[in-house]
Amino acid sequence: MAEQPVSKKKKRAPKAPELLRGFKDILPEEAPYWQRVRAAAGVLLADYGYGEIQLPILEATSLFKRTIGEHTDIVSKEMFSFLDQGGDSVSLRPELTASMARAYIEHGMFNRPQPVKLYSLGPAFRYERPQAGRYRQHNQLSMELFGNAEPSADAEVIFIAYLLCKELGLDVTIHINSLGSNEAREEYVRLLKEYTKPKRSLLCEDCKKRLAKNPLRLLDCKEESCRSLFASAPLLVDNLDEESKKHFVAVLEHLDESSVPYELDPYIVRGLDYYNRTAFEIVASVAGDGGVSDEASAHLAIGGGGRYDGLVETLGGRSTSAVGMAFGLERVVSAFKKSKASIGSEKKPQVFLAQLGEEAAKHMFTLFETLRSSGLKVRANFGKSGLKAQLELADKLGVVYAAILGQKELLDGTVIIRDMENGIQEVVDLAKIVDELKKRLKRGR
Ligand code: HAM
Numbered sequence: 001m002a003e004q005p006v007s008k009k010k011k012r013a014p015k016a017p018e019l020l021r022g023f024k025d026i027l028p029e030e031a032p033y034w035q036r037v038r039a040a041a042g043v044l045l046a047d048y049g050y051g052e053i054q055l056p057i058l059e060a061t062s063l064f065k066r067t068i069g070e071h072t073d074i075v076s077k078e079m080f081s082f083l084d085q086g087g088d089s090v091s092l093r094p095e096l097t098a099s100m101a102r103a104y105i106e107h108g109m110f111n112r113p114q115p116v117k118l119y120s121l122g123p124a125f126r127y128e129r130p131q132a133g134r135y136r137q138h139n140q141l142s143m144e145l146f147g148n149a150e151p152s153a154d155a156e157v158i159f160i161a162y163l164l165c166k167e168l169g170l171d172v173t174i175h176i177n178s179l180g181s182n183e184a185r186e187e188y189v190r191l192l193k194e195y196t197k198p199k200r201s202l203l204c205e206d207c208k209k210r211l212a213k214n215p216l217r218l219l220d221c222k223e224e225s226c227r228s229l230f231a232s233a234p235l236l237v238d239n240l241d242e243e244s245k246k247h248f249v250a251v252l253e254h255l256d257e258s259s260v261p262y263e264l265d266p267y268i269v270r271g272l273d274y275y276n277r278t279a280f281e282i283v284a285s286v287a288g289d290g291g292v293s294d295e296a297s298a299h300l301a302i303g304g305g306g307r308y309d310g311l312v313e314t315l316g317g318r319s320t321s322a323v324g325m326a327f328g329l330e331r332v333v334s335a336f337k338k339s340k341a342s343i344g345s346e347k348k349p350q351v352f353l354a355q356l357g358e359e360a361a362k363h364m365f366t367l368f369e370t371l372r373s374s375g376l377k378v379r380a381n382f383g384k385s386g387l388k389a390q391l392e393l394a395d396k397l398g399v400v401y402a403a404i405l406g407q408k409e410l411l412d413g414t415v416i417i418r419d420m421e422n423g424i425q426e427v428v429d430l431a432k433i434v435d436e437l438k439k440r441l442k443r444g445r
Contacts, residue, residue: 181277
């Protein structure tokens with residue numbers, strides 16, 4: 001019988017897992033920038049009386065439908081929604097304001113002295129088309145001020161956002177508009193539809209849908225043909241109700257007084273339905289930033305917000321005026337990295353701790369901690385590698401000195417300090433290691 005050919009087909013190694021499209025790892029090299037941004041925000045917001053609130057990432061889908069709006073892009077196309085094991089529809093939050101309002105109601109915060117000022121940091125999820133500065137998971141710093149209807153509250157939020165940008169060395173302009181009252185806006189939408197309908201065939205496909213479902217969004221279409229079409233459309237600011245007009249002027253006066261740079265932008269409508277009156281976006285200009293402020297992607301604002309006086313009531317709470325804003329931290333960090341205020345690379349380690357022999361190895365944790373807690377920047381390889389490999393690593397890390405603890409030194413109560421540049425070694429008292437290293441580092445080689 002003829003022998004069957006043995007299949008030579010090799011088993012393929014399983015494909016290494018990859019990041020989902022539009023998601024991003026933040027590596028240790030980038031972390032110091034994030035830490036600096038978060039720390040600056042934390043200090044500033046605490047100084048202005050904002051308390052941190054930590055909110056869940058998963059909420060009932062209905063929370064976002066009722067607040068952001070069923071016909072917005074965010075709710076109709078971009079939410080990560082699924083049924084949980086109990087059959088309830090839940091969603092990864094696409095933003096934080098709806099959760100803030102839910103928490104304000106749920107924890108009876110209207111009983112606290114008003115205004116209630118809150119901020120929160122964390123991820124938000126939107127199934128958007130990934131591009132420079134646009135992710136499917138991004139991080140927000142959201143700040144909200146509940147219980148104050150005055151124009152000064154709008155200006156306060158904008159002022160603090162501007163201060164944070166300044167502290168991070170970002171060159172920004174606030175693009176600001178007023179969306180008026182709900183009634184005035186309804187009337188305006190009627191005018192806008194009237195203007196647009198005869199030109200329907202000239203609209204992009206998205207705008208044709210917007211005309212039917214969310215006409216206000218026609219105004220911030222990025223297609224050149226639509227932009228020129230709406231250049232002569234009636235404007236919302238020209239159709240404001242008297243109260244909103246007064247409010248808007250007062251907000252601008254506050255901004256003038258506090259030297260916050262702004263531009264009136266009648267095309268800002270925002271992508272969430274809950275706004276009334278003030279609406280704004282913060283645009284950073286960084287030379288050659290490849291995405292955050294190029295002409296082509298000027299819509300990639302680093303932050304945005306506005307007034308949302310009806311939101312708490314929509315969710316069943318007491319009527320509560322509110323205003324807030326959120327930064328997109330990926331975009332803030334990207335601009336911060338290029339700014340003058342940016343941190344240099346992380347401080348280099350100064351000392352490498354090397355060991356020789358098992359007994360010495362057991363002392364490594366304690367010795368490392370003695371050096372670290374004295375303020376020295378130390379590195380070590382706590383494993384079993386030989387001295388040569390350890391010194392090679394020390395060299396790569398660019399430390400100034402290596403401290404070597406061997407069997408003999410351990411018995412004598414000493415340690416060797418090796419100058420990594422010239423290889424000169426000195427034996428010093430183990431009990432005085434911190435002083436000896438600091439003395440040498442201070443005087444330089
Ligand atoms: P938003 O404008 O939708 O507003 O988002 C706030 C910021 O998050 C944006 O300005 C942008 O910097 C960033 N961002 C949004 N989507 C993405 C994305 N896909 N990738 C990267 N960054 C993104 C809100 O979410 C409102 N909750 C803001 C607010 C707070 N209004 C009142 N209070």
